[in-house]
Amino acid sequence: MNPRDLATLAGDTPIPRDAGGPVFAEPWQAMVFALVVQLQERGVFTADEWAQALGAEIREALARGGCRDGSDYYERWCEALEHLLIEKGLASHDGIDSLAASWARAAEATPHGRPILIENDPQAPRSSS
Structure with a gap:
């Protein structure tokens, strides 16, 4: 670009930038x-x-x-x-708010140094496989 x-x-x-770009x-x-x-x-x-x-x-x-x-x-x-x-x-506002809350719970449940995955949300629905 x-x-x-x-x-x-x-x-x-x-945009905050220097000589090299953003x-x-x-x-x-x-x-x-x-x-x-x-x-x-x-x-x-x-x-x-x-x-x-x-x-x-x-x-x-x-x-x-x-x-x-x-x-x-x-x-x-x-x-x-x-x-x-x-x-x-x-x-939607509700969808974004719900995703943000889920991410925050996932972040809290994720051990330090590990990637935060939305699946780590303890309140996330679990698939029945």
Whole structure:
């Protein structure tokens, strides 16, 4: 993806970057970035829709006194993605909340150093095989 495409994805808000491209403080930030790029490339939403959604989330966060130093930038990506998927009918608030709770339980039940798998949620339905 070239730099002009990255600028289109983010609208008026600069992606945290250095001379080599986007900068990610944590792996989940790179994952959400890649997910947004893939969904946009597959036509789930347009670059303009993404820019509008992300811009709205950033403006709302700033209006609530959110971080102005950009440290919460990728959290805004998550919020924008969630709202865009709900708007498109591809997800629901309840579904996202349920998955987040399941992941949190799975994380709590996973021994340190092991990958967190949603199947580790002690409340997850078990298949009867």
